[in-house]
Amino acid sequence: MGKLFINKYCHIKNNKVFLDGKLVFSDDEVHDIKPFLKSVYRFLKPAYNKFFKMDEISKLAYLCSEYLLQDVDLSAFNKDDIAIVLSNSDSTSITDQNHQNSISKEGGFFPSPSIFVYTLPNIMIGEISIRHKLKGENAFFIVENFDAGLLTNHINNLYLTRKAKVFIAGWVNINNDSYEAFLFLLSPCGKKYNKGEIEKVYNQHKYI
Amino acid sequence: MDELIEKLKIQIIEQLNLEDMEPEDINAKEPLFGEGLGLDSIDALELIVLMEKEYGIKIQNPKDGQKIFRSIETMASYIQMNQK
Numbered sequence: 001m002g003k004l005f006i007n008k009y010c011h012i013k014n015n016k017v018f019l020d021g022k023l024v025f026s027d028d029e030v031h032d033i034k035p036f037l038k039s040v041y042r043f044l045k046p047a048y049n050k051f052f053k054m055d056e057i058s059k060l061a062y063l064c065s066e067y068l069l070q071d072v073d074l075s076a077f078n079k080d081d082i083a084i085v086l087s088n089s090d091s092t093s094i095t096d097q098n099h100q101n102s103i104s105k106e107g108g109f110f111p112s113p114s115i116f117v118y119t120l121p122n123i124m125i126g127e128i129s130i131r132h133k134l135k136g137e138n139a140f141f142i143v144e145n146f147d148a149g150l151l152t153n154h155i156n157n158l159y160l161t162r163k164a165k166v167f168i169a170g171w172v173n174i175n176n177d178s179y180e181a182f183l184f185l186l187s188p189c190g191k192k193y194n195k196g197e198i199e200k201v202y203n204q205h206k207y208i
Numbered sequence: 209m210d211e212l213i214e215k216l217k218i219q220i221i222e223q224l225n226l227e228d229m230e231p232e233d234i235n236a237k238e239p240l241f242g243e244g245l246g247l248d249s250i251d252a253l254e255l256i257v258l259m260e261k262e263y264g265i266k267i268q269n270p271k272d273g274q275k276i277f278r279s280i281e282t283m284a285s286y287i288q289m290n291q292k
Contacts, residue, residue, distance in 0.1 A: 049228075052225050053250075110257055110260070114253075
């Protein structure tokens with residue numbers, strides 16, 4: 001059995017996008033996540049209209065995965081062998097609030113299906129899977145903070161039991177105060193991978 | 209009818225978050241699903257909600273949806289015939 005390596009990683013926070021530790025996009029003109037995500041989309045030009053239908057956290061996860069996978073040839077792998085393991089602390093609380101507001105309006109009970117469908121965090125996994133036609137294992141963990149040990153334990157178990165050979169994993173969170181996406185790609189080539197290395201690349205932008 | 213079609217275009221763009229799309233980009237005769245606007249099953253539910261919320265029309269039989277939501281023109285005809 002081969003080994004896993006960190007192939008790429010992408011970090012989005014505070015109006016900045018870092019790919020493999022390098023700043024690749026920033027927009028200091030905008031002061032809210034909504035215009036920032038649109039700005040990233042316009043810069044990246046992925047021509048994926050489904051983006052506009054997503055809620056904010058799915059947009060964030062989608063854009064982070066676009067950066068992560070933009071130069072990666074996923075066709076080199078069996079789509080069943082690519083797993084997605086994500087985590088966050090606030091689940092989909094912002095969209096949950098939007099849904100609650102949409103059903104609390106006076107003058108009728110009209111829940112919006114397109115809002116409701118985003119009231120589960122694993123929809124982010126769904127959006128990435130749809131975009132790249134991935135059919136592998138997946139899991140979403142709700143934890144207080146980014147936990148490299150939790151993610152690497154789960155990834156290592158899947159890898160050792162031959163459930164997956166490639167992994168898209170990390171943290172995507174939005175709450176009323178901040179947003180952050182950190183995704184890494186593990187594959188048979190790249191730089192050294194273990195819990196400590198994941199913590200190291202995550203903490204590169206801790207104070208930005 | 210033309211006025212209703214224009215209103216529907218605006219409501220659909222807004223309700224379905226079809227950003228970057230203007231009413232004049234939509235051909236009222238074009239299929240809403242598959243080709244044309246390329247809407248999906250969640251959008252279909254959203255259109256059912258729009259019909260009820262904006263026009264007070266409840267679609268009782270889901271099978272009727274295929275005909276009603278074929279295009280914006282068929283939606284407008286159905287609204288004209290069924291709005292109280």
